[in-house]
Every structure is written in C-alpha cells, then in structure tokens.
Amino acid sequence: MLRLSKLTDYATVILSFIARDTTQVHAAMEIAAATGIALPTVSKILKRLVNAKVLSSTRGAKGGYMLARLPEHISIATVISALEGPIAITECSISQQGCDQALGCGIRGNWNLINQTIHNALESVTLADMIRPIPAQDAQWQQEILIPVASLYR
Amino acid sequence: MLRLSKLTDYATVILSFIARDTTQVHAAMEIAAATGIALPTVSKILKRLVNAKVLSSTRGAKGGYMLARLPEHISIATVISALEGPIAITECSISQQGCDQALGCGIRGNWNLINQTIHNALESVTLADMIRPIPAQDAQWQQEILIPVASLYR
DNA sequence: TTGATTGAGGACTATTTTAGTCCTATTTAA
DNA sequence: TTAAATAGGACTAAAATAGTCCTCAATCAA
Numbered sequence: 001m002l003r004l005s006k007l008t009d010y011a012t013v014i015l016s017f018i019a020r021d022t023t024q025v026h027a028a029m030e031i032a033a034a035t036g037i038a039l040p041t042v043s044k045i046l047k048r049l050v051n052a053k054v055l056s057s058t059r060g061a062k063g064g065y066m067l068a069r070l071p072e073h074i075s076i077a078t079v080i081s082a083l084e085g086p087i088a089i090t091e092c093s094i095s096q097q098g099c100d101q102a103l104g105c106g107i108r109g110n111w112n113l114i115n116q117t118i119h120n121a122l123e124s125v126t127l128a129d130m131i132r133p134i135p136a137q138d139a140q141w142q143q144e145i146l147i148p149v150a151s152l153y154r
Numbered sequence: 155m156l157r158l159s160k161l162t163d164y165a166t167v168i169l170s171f172i173a174r175d176t177t178q179v180h181a182a183m184e185i186a187a188a189t190g191i192a193l194p195t196v197s198k199i200l201k202r203l204v205n206a207k208v209l210s211s212t213r214g215a216k217g218g219y220m221l222a223r224l225p226e227h228i229s230i231a232t233v234i235s236a237l238e239g240p241i242a243i244t245e246c247s248i249s250q251q252g253c254d255q256a257l258g259c260g261i262r263g264n265w266n267l268i269n270q271t272i273h274n275a276l277e278s279v280t281l282a283d284m285i286r287p288i289p290a291q292d293a294q295w296q297q298e299i300l301i302p303v304a305s306l307y308r
Numbered sequence: 309t310t311g312a313t314t315g316a317g318g319a320c321t322a323t324t325t326t327a328g329t330c331c332t333a334t335t336t337a338a
Numbered sequence: 339t340t341a342a343a344t345a346g347g348a349c350t351a352a353a354a355t356a357g358t359c360c361t362c363a364a365t366c367a368a
Contacts, residue, residue, distance in 0.1 A: 002156065002157075002158065002234060002238065002241050002272070003156075004156065005325095005326065005327085006326080006327070007326080007327075007328095012265075027342085027343065027344090028343080028344075029343090038328075038329085039329095040328065040329050040330070041327075041328060041329085043344080043345095044327090044328080044329090046344085047344080047345065047346075050344085050345085057343095057344060057345085058335095058336085058343085058344080059334070059335040059336065059342095059343060059344045059345080060334090060335045060336025060337060060341095060342070060343055060344075061335090061336055061337045061338070061340095061341065061342040061343060062336080062337060062338090062342075062343080063335080063336070063337090063342075063343045063344060064343075064344085065344090076268065080156060084156065084326095087156050111166075113279070114230065114275060114276065114279055117275040118156070118272050118275055121268060121271040121272055121275065122268065125267070125268055159354095159355065159356085160355080160356070161355080161356075161357095181313090181314065181315090182314080182315075183314085192357075192358085193358095194357060194358050194359070195356075195357060195358085197315080197316095198356090198357080198358090200315085201315080201316065201317075204315085204316085211314095211315060211316085212314085212315080212364095212365085213313095213314060213315045213316080213363075213364045213365060214313070214314060214315075214363090214364045214365025214366060215312065215313040215314060215364090215365055215366040215367075216313080216314080216365080216366060216367095217313075217314045217315060217364080217365070217366090218314075218315085219315085
C-alpha cells in the first residue's frame, strides 16, 4: 500500500540512534541492544547504509559505525534508496514493448510527474528533521493517514 | 521500493480506457480485450473500483461498467486506496506497544508529515490529468526516476 | 418464462518480494 | 596471536501480491 519496508523503518530508528551521539563509533551489537531490533537484521541494515555512504564503518576490535555526513545532508530519499533501491512509483519499461500499445504510454508520462513530486517530498526531509521532536498538536491527522498495526518491533 | 502494485497500474489503464468513451457501458470482456490484461484480473480490479465508487456497474445482459464520477473528480489517491487500501508510508502502531520505547516515537511524527505530503501529491492528480497527453519535453527526467522492467503486461 | 449474458463475492493457489538468519573471510586493537 | 568487529553473500522463512476459478444474483430478450 505504497508502504516503506520494515527495514527502511528500522533504518531510521538506527540512524537516529547513531545521530544522538556522534562522538564515538557504535557497534552493531550496541545498536541492536539499544533499539531492540535483532542483531542480524541490524547488521544487514548497517551494511546497506555503509554501501550507500550514509554511514562509515571501522572494522576490527573497537570498530563500529558512524554517520558519514551531517544529519542535515542525509535525506529520507537517500535512506529509502539505500534499503529498497531506486524510488519509483511505477514500473515502466524503458524498452517500449507492451508500453505503447493501446492506452499505455499516454498515461506513463503523468506517472512520472507524480514520481517526481514524491521524490522531491522525500528528498526535502532529512535525518536532522527526523530527530527533532515535533509538536504534539499534529496528532489529529495521524488518525486520518495511519493505519493500525500489531507491533513495529518483533 | 515505494512502488505501486501492478493492480493499481492496471487500474489506471482500465480507467483511462473507460474514460475515453462515456456514452456506453463497457463489459469486463471488452476491457480485457482492449487492454490485453487477463479477464479474471480485469474483473477483480473492476469490482474493487465499484466498491470504491469510482465505477458504477450494471448487471445482466448488456451490462458493464462506467465512471461513477467525472474524470476530474477521480484522484489517483482514490484509485490507489481502492486497490491497495489506505495510503500510509509507515506502519505505526496506534497502540503504544514498542513505539514509545527508546527512540521510536520522536521519529514517527515526522513520518506523518511525509505521509501527508505524498498523500496531497496523489490527491492532486486526477484521471483527467492522466488521460491528457503530456509534452514530450519531460522525457529527460524519466531517466532519473524510472527503472527498467521487462514488461508491463503479461 | 426461460436461457444467455454479465457482474458480485469470495475462496483458493501460485508467485514474488521481503524479512530474517547464518556462515566464512577480513580487518584491527591489544 | 587472539579476540572483537565488520564485509559479503548464501540461504530459509514468512508475508504480500497476483492471478484464477467457482457459485450466486441480476437483467435482457426471445
């Protein structure tokens, strides 16, 4: 339902934990303990964030992870594509096959507009925004948008 | 990857077909033939669109489907929620469990802002926009956003 | 009134994607 | 040299999505 994967959700939790203390590196085990996310899963996410150059890592004893950039320069779009690959609402073939038959392609172009809008929205929010507490007054439109779910953490 | 389901994609194709000729009802079989989407799948999509009051249906011989509203009044957000349920980027528990531990909930509120932005974007584009051909000049940012895929139709 | 046509509803299966785990190799501090 | 960490990737399990099919209800026309 146009939903982020759990891993991406976890990633924001992990990143905000790391962002709270930038004076030292954080080992995967420490992060797992602090967030309650299982270690192998934490580890998997951290590796992907390193590949995307969102985090930098230090190997060996006393090793761990730290932010590779300032929180202001880590956009949500970056985090999403680190975990889930490129952000694209529609699956549109660049090779023409099937796409410009009947009614297909007149529609496609307009999806791109939507793609772009969403991408901009995600690009404009950074980790710095995410770790800043928000006013509680906004609770009212949580009801409109969110759907209930059993639990976030397993 | 923050992607629409295939069914939603099909739905836009089907809706734009129906919108092209509003003078008569269109049977599922006719739509399947015109779009190249398998009949059972077309049928499933049409039923969901009727439930969402995007289409109205006539049963029996000479029956079929037609738009229940003007194309200008059918938003993409409506189509998406008809096919995929409510639009929500994050799975956030309304029951507190797990969410206000450690770092969870400071983050959540900001996701809602993103949700809202995306929802607005999807609400602002209608079927009328989708069936209107777009200028080809925009082809340049198709490269940035879209990812290649084998084929849209099976 | 009856038969053909067409949608409604929902159960079911198959496929694909996502989540989660684990193993082995490499790096580094002590 | 050893212990503590990450890197990379293979593998399994679980969940979501896609797709099909069956039975029932409604409508039209002969």
